[in-house]
Amino acid sequence: MNILERLFEMTALGELIESPLTLVMFALAFVLLYLGIKKRFEPLLLVPIAFGLLLANFPGGQMNVIQATADNGLLKMTILEIAKEYGIMNMLYYLLIKTGLLPPLIFLGVGAMTDFGPMLRNLRLAFFGAAAQIGIFTVLISAVAMGFTLKQAGALGIIGGADGPTAIYTSIVLAPELLGPIAIAAYSYMALVPVIIPFVVRFTTTESELKIHMKKQEKLYPSKTKIKNLRTVKIIFPIALGTIVSLLVPSSVPLVGMLLFGNLIKEIGSDTNRLFKAASETIMNTATIFLGLCVGATMTADTFLNSQTLMIVVGGFIAFAVSIFGGIMAVKIYNIFSKKKINPLIGATGLSAVPMASRVANDIALKYDPSNHILQYAMSSNISGVIGSAVAAGVLISFLS
Numbered sequence: 220m221n222i223l224e225r226l227f228e229m230t231a232l233g234e235l236i237e238s239p240l241t242l243v244m245f246a247l248a249f250v251l252l253y254l255g256i257k258k259r260f261e262p263l264l265l266v267p268i269a270f271g272l273l274l275a276n277f278p279g280g281q282m283n284v285i286q287a288t289a290d291n292g293l294l295k296m297t298i299l300e301i302a303k304e305y306g307i308m309n310m311l312y313y314l315l316i317k318t319g320l321l322p323p324l325i326f327l328g329v330g331a332m333t334d335f336g337p338m339l340r341n342l343r344l345a346f347f348g349a350a351a352q353i354g355i356f357t358v359l360i361s362a363v364a365m366g367f368t369l370k371q372a373g374a375l376g377i378i379g380g381a382d383g384p385t386a387i388y389t390s391i392v393l394a395p396e397l398l399g400p401i402a403i404a405a406y407s408y409m410a411l412v413p414v415i416i417p418f419v420v421r422f423t424t425t426e427s428e429l430k431i432h433m434k435k436q437e438k439l440y441p442s443k444t445k446i447k448n449l450r451t452v453k454i455i456f457p458i459a460l461g462t463i464v465s466l467l468v469p470s471s472v473p474l475v476g477m478l479l480f481g482n483l484i485k486e487i488g489s490d491t492n493r494l495f496k497a498a499s500e501t502i503m504n505t506a507t508i509f510l511g512l513c514v515g516a517t518m519t520a521d522t523f524l525n526s527q528t529l530m531i532v533v534g535g536f537i538a539f540a541v542s543i544f545g546g547i548m549a550v551k552i553y554n555i556f557s558k559k560k561i562n563p564l565i566g567a568t569g570l571s572a573v574p575m576a577s578r579v580a581n582d583i584a585l586k587y588d589p590s591n592h593i594l595q596y597a598m599s600s601n602i603s604g605v606i607g608s609a610v611a612a613g614v615l616i617s618f619l620s
Contacts, residue, residue, distance in 0.1 A: 240520035241276050247523075248272040248515075251403075260410030264383060264511050268402065271515020274308065281306040284517040286396055287313075312513045317395070321510040322388035323477040328503025329384075329605070330457075330481025331495050333573065337598035339452055344565055344596055348603030350549030351569025352611045354379030354542030358534050359615075365530060370394050373615040375531055378405045379538030380608025382571035387514065388474060389612045392620055399518035400528040404535035412572045415536075416579045419543040424563045428551075429587045431562040433596045440559035453486040464610065470620075471613020475606060543567050546600065561596075568597040571605045 248269045255265035275283035285305055287293035293301060293313070302310035315321050338345050355376040362372035374394040377386050378401060386405035390398045408415065420429070446452055457479035464475045481498050484491040546566030554560050564580040577597035584591045 238278070238520060240524055241278065243524060244272060244276040244518065244520050247518075248276070254407075254410065261383075261406050263507055264406050265410065267508055267511020268406065268515040271308075271512035272518045273515075274512070275516040275519055282308045282516060283519045284309055284312045284513065286517075286522075287317075308513065308516045311509060312516065315509050316387075316391060316398075316513045319388060319391050319473065321506045321513075322384040322391070323473045324502055324506040325384040325510065326474050326609070327477040327481040327498050328506065329573075330478035330483075331485045331499035331503070333478075333482055333485075333602060333605070335453060335456055335482060335602060336449060337595045338602045339449065339456060340446065341596055341599040344561070344599040345603035347546050347549050347553075347561075347566045347600040348569040348605075349607045350566065351542045351546035351600070351604055352380060352607050353545030354538040354540070355608070355611050355615075357541045358538035361537070362530075362534055365534075367530075368394075370619050371397055373619045374401055375534050376538055377608070377612050377615065378408065378535040379542040380571050380604070380611060382605060382608045383409060384510075385474060385571065385608050385612045387510065389615060392616050396522070397527075397531065398514060399523055400531045401535070402514040403518070404532050408535055408539045409572045409575070412570070412575045413579050415539055416543055416567050416576060417583060419540050420547070420564065420567055420583060423544055423547050426587060428554075428563050429584065430591070431560050432588060432591045433562055433565075433593050434591075436559050436561070450486070454483065457483040457486070460606070464613075468610050468613040468617065470617040471610045474609040474612065478605065478609065539570075542570055545569070562591075562593055564593060565596055565600050568601040569604045569607070570601070571608045573601050573605055574598060576604075577601045 251265050251269035251272065254260040255262040255269060274280060285291065285293065293305070293309075296304065298310055298314050301313055357376075358379055359372045359376035362375045363369060367375060370393040374386070374390040374397055377389045380386070383402065383405045387398065387402050390401045394401075461472075461476055461479040465472050468475075484494040484498060546569035547563045548566070549569075550561050550563045550566035562584060564584055568576040568580045570576045577594055580597045581592065581594040584593045
């Protein structure tokens with residue numbers, strides 16, 4: 220009997236019986252793994268997040284992230300002391316996440332994989348990416364009314380930008396205690412872009428608006444200015460924009476600056492090809508793995524299963540939907556005063572979910588007119604949304620931190 224008792228104590232079954240809510244977290248992890256593996260919803264991040272969630276909730280595994288408080292003195296410990304006292308996952312979290320290192324590294328990779336050409340060729344469409352950020356500030360005000368602090372509301376609202384790394388970075392700075400649910404909401408809704416955009420479009424546009432043919436509009440009202448040397452413009456653009464952003468919104472430089480630097484080493488070409496490959500492959504992949512695992516490890520039953528998490532999930536959906544609505548309304552207003560009409564689907568892509576939002580918009584346009592390919596136009600608004608959400612995050616951090 221003593222042997223059997225010792226064997227039972229060695230297992231995690233006793234702790235599991237004492238904390239039955241852990242089974243709920245297991246179920247959530249399995250659902251996320253299913254969505255990432257089977258449904259292929261953002262697998263590069265949902266799979267690491269889901270597995271990090273599993274690791275954090277294994278009883279006795281000591282792989283869950285413990286938030287720093289005045290009592291545990293975590294912030295005063297060295298990295299080696301944290302690793303010895305609280306385990307390797309806490310060491311990774313406070314070294315890579317708490318310092319805000321990984322989101323900018325991911326932006327470096329995103330910049331290296333992004334082509335600003337569509338946006339530069341259609342700069343007037345880029346303004347709709349800014350209009351789509353309205354969801355961020357709408358939800359911020361609503362969250363404060365619901366009882367969240369200003370910092371928490373700012374971190375929650377940024378989900379409306381549809382940019383996972385930006386949402387995570389903002390949460391790290393403003394509300395680290397909400398990092399887990401905000402990350403899950405941000406990436407879940409990014410994965411559901413093919414569902415949410417058609418849902419909002421259905422109730423905010425007409426069939427005649429969705430049939431607006433962008434190429435025919437270009438022929439009727441051709442642009443008076445054309446870029447003669449696009450490669451040179453692509454090289455100058457990240458340098459010029461980075462300088463302007465650093466002067467106007469310096470708090471957004473960690474994200475926007477790394478995004479633009481990644482794009483610059485891509486556009487320079489063969490002279491920086493090794494840097495481009497490192498940014499878009501090695502650094503990007505490594506940062507994505509550790510970001511997902513560490514974010515998932517913050518999600519234990521005690522910190523995740525509460526009414527606040529439910530409000531974050533609901534608020535994230537509202538932010539997402541309002542951002543899409545804001546971009547569409549901006550196009551509608553523009554069309555009232557302009558002869559050269561724009562398809563409202565261009566406004567719906569003002570989110571940062573690149574290039575998924577543009578593909579979804581293009582598919583919708585083709586359903587109404589098989590010859591109406593709007594992908595290159597949608598990418599203009601879509602890419603500007605990436606920059607817009609990062610700048611919006613910088614503004615919130617400046618005012619609230």
